[in-house]
Amino acid sequence: KKEVKYGQLTELPRQDEAMKKWRSNRFGQFIHWGLYAIPGGIWEGKTYKYAAEFLKSSAGISTATWDSLQYQFNPVKFDAKEWAKMAKDMGVKYVTITTKHHEGFCLWPSKYTDFDIENTPYRKDLLGEFIKAYNEEGIDVSLYYSVLDWHHPDWRYKLNTEEDKAAFERLKAFTENQLLELLERYPTVKGLWFDGTWDQCWKDNGKFSYDLEKKLKEKNPGLIVNSRMRADEYGSRHFDSNGVLMGDYESGYERRLPNPWDVAVTKNDWECCMTIPENQWGYHKDWTLTHIKTSNELIEMLVQCTSQNGNFLLNFGPRGEGNFREKEVKLAKEIGDWMDDNSSVIYNCGYAGLKKQSWGYFTKSSDSDDAINMVVFNKPINGKYRVKLNKGSIIKRAYLLSKPKKSFNLEEIANGEYFLDDVKGKCKDPFVIIIELEDKDSKKFKQKALT
Numbered sequence: 001k002k003e004v005k006y007g008q009l010t011e012l013p014r015q016d017e018a019m020k021k022w023r024s025n026r027f028g029q030f031i032h033w034g035l036y037a038i039p040g041g042i043w044e045g046k047t048y049k050y051a052a053e054f055l056k057s058s059a060g061i062s063t064a065t066w067d068s069l070q071y072q073f074n075p076v077k078f079d080a081k082e083w084a085k086m087a088k089d090m091g092v093k094y095v096t097i098t099t100k101h102h103e104g105f106c107l108w109p110s111k112y113t114d115f116d117i118e119n120t121p122y123r124k125d126l127l128g129e130f131i132k133a134y135n136e137e138g139i140d141v142s143l144y145y146s147v148l149d150w151h152h153p154d155w156r157y158k159l160n161t162e163e164d165k166a167a168f169e170r171l172k173a174f175t176e177n178q179l180l181e182l183l184e185r186y187p188t189v190k191g192l193w194f195d196g197t198w199d200q201c202w203k204d205n206g207k208f209s210y211d212l213e214k215k216l217k218e219k220n221p222g223l224i225v226n227s228r229m230r231a232d233e234y235g236s237r238h239f240d241s242n243g244v245l246m247g248d249y250e251s252g253y254e255r256r257l258p259n260p261w262d263v264a265v266t267k268n269d270w271e272c273c274m275t276i277p278e279n280q281w282g283y284h285k286d287w288t289l290t291h292i293k294t295s296n297e298l299i300e301m302l303v304q305c306t307s308q309n310g311n312f313l314l315n316f317g318p319r320g321e322g323n324f325r326e327k328e329v330k331l332a333k334e335i336g337d338w339m340d341d342n343s344s345v346i347y348n349c350g351y352a353g354l355k356k357q358s359w360g361y362f363t364k365s366s367d368s369d370d371a372i373n374m375v376v377f378n379k380p381i382n383g384k385y386r387v388k389l390n391k392g393s394i395i396k397r398a399y400l401l402s403k404p405k406k407s408f409n410l411e412e413i414a415n416g417e418y419f420l421d422d423v424k425g426k427c428k429d430p431f432v433i434i435i436e437l438e439d440k441d442s443k444k445f446k447q448k449a450l451t
């Protein structure tokens, strides 16, 4: 074991109210919005397949040329209230928006740079409007911030020379100033989502990231930061050199999920961030390039995350003029329709402490001890759902969540194991079966224990 002085700040999992709220939220909206949304993956008539927010590098565009996009950023169709309503109807409880992506352009009027919203035709405090509108819909806001900054003259990937080091000291001060500025301007913000922390320069500054996490949490008590923010003094990221998680939740699941049967992952808080195309965070004009996920695929990912104590952060990439493509609006509606009927198996739910079975996923509300949710994605061809609970569990009743809540016939196979006979209830897929257990001190339970 190494002696780690600049690793985890607080004992995890955090049990304070702010973290309990973060955990119960489960479903969030990610928004990637910046200058990259203007070209949308196409430059001088050529379509670049790589992620649209990386167009500057994939098309080899000079910083001067790229940065001049600032003078075209005028989202005349941006309506923060409309965005917040769409998010509310989709069923998200929190949102994370890029305040500054790798390009370095800031969606808020920053004192520390002119490469910001103030110096665009739009001029106004776009981020402020966004936060106000989402908070008014009861949605928690967290801010994405990229440490990596292609625009800033003091960014250095590696610190080879004394000049590099002096420059990066200025970059570190700039970063700290901008983050404290964001927390000062927007005090209702619940979290910070750090990105762009994979380069050597940051890995060489683990103590700085420790001190910065401390300072930000003093400024905004209860603040929640992702593990991607951190390196320890040996350059180990997300987890310190002894494998201890840093930040407040694990944020390594980017466009991927854990194995659905993995139980170890349930020990920590974690979040999976996901794109609708295969790999586009910023707006790309051409969505024919790759598979576009369906609402059923996305709902299954949300349910899987919940079943393993994780959050699901689904990304939307608005156009430069400030509206969403119709496919994104449609998906938000389809997911929202499902959430209208089934959000009780997501909000304030988590790992049920049971092995995953083939028909789908178990989730369990942290408020109830004798109810378990089954979210069905795979209907068995024999029409019976094999359900293996803990030894000694007795099912009192199993019924459809959707009205008229038809009950399933129960056939006990073994101790804590049942077949549920499919009822001919009509309900939309994926559907939910509620398992009600006999509580431990019921006479039926005691009687059963005697046999």
Ligand SMILES: COc1ccc([C@H]2[C@H](O)[C@H](O)[C@H](C)N2C)cc1
Pocket: 051, 053, 195, 254, 273, 281
């Ligand atoms: C493969 O290297 C990557 C992949 C994704 C990213 C960025 C994306 O632009 C998006 O912001 C995602 C959350 N982040 C990890 C950066 C580097």
